[in-house]
Amino acid sequence: MAGYIRVSTEEQAEKGFSLEEQRDRLVAYCKAMGWPAPTIYEDDGYSAKDLRRPELTRLLSDVKTEKYTLIITTKLDRLSRRLFDILSVIDYLEKHNCSYVSATEAFDTTTPAGRMTLQILGMVAEFERERISERVRDNMRSIARKGEKIISRPCFGYEVKNGSLEINLEESLAVLQMAKWVLEGHGAWEIAKRLNERGITTKDGNQWQDRVVRELLKRETLVGDFVYNRTYRKGTRIFTRPEEEWIRIENHHEPILDRDTFDAIQKIFQSRKQSASRYVDETNYLLTGLLVCTHCGGKMVGRKDSKHGKNIYYRYVCNTYMKKGGCYFHHLLRDDLESAIIGEIKRITIANTNDLEIAVAKTNSEKRADKLPFKIAFVNWI
Numbered sequence: 001m002a003g004y005i006r007v008s009t010e011e012q013a014e015k016g017f018s019l020e021e022q023r024d025r026l027v028a029y030c031k032a033m034g035w036p037a038p039t040i041y042e043d044d045g046y047s048a049k050d051l052r053r054p055e056l057t058r059l060l061s062d063v064k065t066e067k068y069t070l071i072i073t074t075k076l077d078r079l080s081r082r083l084f085d086i087l088s089v090i091d092y093l094e095k096h097n098c099s100y101v102s103a104t105e106a107f108d109t110t111t112p113a114g115r116m117t118l119q120i121l122g123m124v125a126e127f128e129r130e131r132i133s134e135r136v137r138d139n140m141r142s143i144a145r146k147g148e149k150i151i152s153r154p155c156f157g158y159e160v161k162n163g164s165l166e167i168n169l170e171e172s173l174a175v176l177q178m179a180k181w182v183l184e185g186h187g188a189w190e191i192a193k194r195l196n197e198r199g200i201t202t203k204d205g206n207q208w209q210d211r212v213v214r215e216l217l218k219r220e221t222l223v224g225d226f227v228y229n230r231t232y233r234k235g236t237r238i239f240t241r242p243e244e245e246w247i248r249i250e251n252h253h254e255p256i257l258d259r260d261t262f263d264a265i266q267k268i269f270q271s272r273k274q275s276a277s278r279y280v281d282e283t284n285y286l287l288t289g290l291l292v293c294t295h296c297g298g299k300m301v302g303r304k305d306s307k308h309g310k311n312i313y314y315r316y317v318c319n320t321y322m323k324k325g326g327c328y329f330h331h332l333l334r335d336d337l338e339s340a341i342i343g344e345i346k347r348i349t350i351a352n353t354n355d356l357e358i359a360v361a362k363t364n365s366e367k368r369a370d371k372l373p374f375k376i377a378f379v380n381w382i
Contacts, residue, residue, distance in 0.1 A: 193325020224255035
């Protein structure tokens with residue numbers, strides 16, 4: 001038997017939610033039921049918004065090995081506040097001959113009535129979480145409109161001190177240098193390469209990429225404007241809201257760039273976007289994600305090049321070079337490489353007496369209707 005306890009950062013100070021309180025309740029409940037004391041798994045400081053929690057992951061792995069036949073929590077929301085996640089966990093437990101019990105909302109998941117109770121309680125827990133999230137979002141928007149306190153993470157060039165944006169001197173010098181390079185005609189890729197060569201990292205301590213450089217130099221924060229509620233997350237994807245829903249406060253804090261310089265940079269980026277002659281088109285490359293650069297260990301990705309609008313080349317190039325300016329430019333012609341690999345697979349298939357299992361995935365792209373209708377996903381001798 002195993003017991004799972006959890007507390008989020010916000011709940012740590014609330015009465016009745018402490019880990020010690022949950023542990024005592026589980027032990028007392030098991031004793032009252034005549035069960036042995038449970039093995040406790042605890043996640044300290046983790047929200048129930050999803051199932052990405054280290055101890056819960058370890059518990060479910062142990063269940064898979066049939067180490068436990070019963071899992072117990074003090075309340076259903078200790079497991080999750082999302083109905084979908086709750087039902088997913090219960091189904092997972094049942095597949096491995098393991099039952100679930102809530103010490104407070106007592107029910108048996110092996111009966112139809114118990115499952116119905118579980119679903120009702122799960123819906124209530126999910127509704128409660130959505131209401132809390134809605135109130136938090138409304139409160140955050142209210143704070144943002146007043147502009148008195150910064151509630152979002154600062155971009156490169158700034159720090160938040162006492163709720164206000166203040167310039168980070170070292171990072172601001174790097175921003176000014178980036179702007180200077182753009183005005184001198186250097187692209188985002190070249191700027192990322194120069195920053196990486198000088199050992200200048202992003203806010204997270206990562207290497208720069210061309211996309212990150214462009215995104216930074218497009219932020220109104222650099223000219224002293226505060227913008228909030230621009231984007232929202234849906235699942236793992238981030239979407240941009242209509243501009244009329246943005247919360248914008250001009251001249252909110254000290255700027256790093258003047259507006260003329262900022263506007264000039266935006267015009268340069270826009271002109272380059274319209275005249276770009278090269279792009280990555282992964283749908284046309286069978287070996288995307290499978291090829292590795294032997295020089296730096298990075299992935300090789302597809303790239304289409306053209307010279308003066310003529311002589312179009314389809315090649316695999318090093319992704320480290322493409323995005324960060326690391327490694328160096330070297331390439332493999334797509335058609336030659338893919339033809340050689342497919343030919344070798346055919347040769348091995350004919351020459352070997354064993355069975356060759358090849359898993360393939362059909363493409364949905366109409367662009368490849370006249371090309372090979374599959375990509376090799378897995379090869380295994382059986």
